[in-house]
Amino acid sequence: MAFHDLVFGIIFFIQTGVGVLGNFFLLCLYAITFLTGHRLKPIDSILVHLALSNSIVLIIKGIPQTMLALGLKNFLDNFACKFIIYIHRVARSLSLTFTCLLSVFQVITISSFTWFKLSGLKNKLPKNIVTFCLFSWILCLLMNIYMFANIQNFRENSNNTRIWHMGFCLGFTSGSFKALLLVITFSIPDFLCVGCMVMASGYLVLFLHRHHQVVQHIYSSSFIPRTSPETRATHTILVLVSTYVSFNSINSIMAIYLFQFEKYHLWLMPTSAFLAACFPAISPFVLIPHDSRILHLYYSTLGKDKLPKSSS
Template identity: 45%
Template sequence: MDSASIKEGMLFLTQTGVGILGNASLLCLYNFHLITGHMLKPTDLILSQLVLANSLVLFSKGIPHTMTAFGLQFVLGDTGCRLVFYLHRVSRGVSLSTTCLLSGFQAIKLSPDFSRWMELRMRSPKSIGFCCFLCWILHLLLNSTVPLRMCGPQNSTNSSRKIRNFGFCHVCILGKLINAMLIFILSSIDAMHLGIMVWASGSMVLVLHKHKKRVQHIHSNRLSPGPSPEARATSTVLVLVSMFVSFYTLSSTLTLYVSVVESGRWLVHFSVFAASCFPAFSPLVLISRHPHFLVSLWFWGSKRTFL
């Protein structure tokens, strides 16, 4: 194994380790609140699904690519390759839809023009849970053709269809027309999600800007108070959406290029690294924006130690 492979493996290992540790910590916190009977906010329900989806992305893509970078053989075989890649596509899509749901929910929450009925419905845990359930159903159905197009490395040489290498798995190009239709459908749905995120983010920025101008004269002659909880929550959502759109655009562009043009190993690995940046580093944003998280986690750990 050469030095380049070692560097790539260490990079994937660090990224995957940081992401799994951060997401696992957040899942522990949310589950601790559920077990102890704490009332979760609607945004916490959405964030818990986002954390779960990001964890599955890292497990289904980060770990196999880390093994491949270190030169280890992927032991799940052809069936395992299909299932793992299908899980990655579904969890990646759920992460996209959940981020879109989070930004849309926060925009509705801030908007003064929305009806009281709609606001109450969006605050209902049952409504939020139903929206989260629909996210999973949507992407389970949309990616149902993924297992049919994937094959493990041991079967790639026996296939008569055109093969593209995605690291530990290979995708079989079913035909130019079918491949173009699949790319168009999936890309259109992704573009719709991104458009909603951009619209919601713009709406939140405008509402916050108007609110800041409206109250600016009130605090002109005294010390300005700290930001409100709504402003802090909105800024967190905006940071998450900005991260997602940036990394998603970069990874999608690289993945499309790799799918169309035969590329080297380094470009395939870089596209995987870019796709895993949001699942790996978004927990750090959530933890840093919620200082009480560390206190809750410490209290939970201390309680388990003394029991």
């Protein structure tokens, strides 16, 4: 085993383990909140699905990548190869969808646009969040069925004219034009979601800027301002979206390069896989410090009756 393979194996193992633990911690927190009779907020429903999809991304891709980096070759049969790539693609699409929904939901929540109020969207959206999340699962499961027709393991490699490596599996199409058309077609929803997130983030930045000006005015009036829950949530979602867009942009550039040249690159392939898993692994640790329920649990464990004023 080469030294760089061992390094990547350790990195994938740590990334998968830490990321899964973080996402499972969030899922357990929401489960405890629900089971103790507390009602989950609409935004919590989105975060539950986001944590679940991120966990699937890490488990379904992180474990095979770790095994591959540690020297195991051809350990998947054709069906297992197709199934893993299919589930990974579904979970990745869901992670993007729920991150986009999170930013749009926050914009509608804090927005003062009259249209949102007149259309009833501001009142209807929170009531239908769970339905929308379930619909997203069904849609992503159906949209990515094409993976079963275009993925195979190395032992069943054919003479198709367009092949791109995915580490432990191969993707193929019958020609360069069809491959390009396939990539463009299934990239359109991703680009739309990312574009939507960028626009929503722009509005959230303007909201925070206006809020900062108000806070400065309050400071000048000798009052001590308290950060509202909406502002804290907006900060968190902005960091979350920025993290996704940053890692996804770099990974997309590398993926296009790998697809274009049809070769297995010793460093680029595992690096691309690592970057693709960074957001699912990091996102719970962006959310956890900003969740007041964790602070409540911490202070109740210490035997304190209430939180400090700055965190309430």
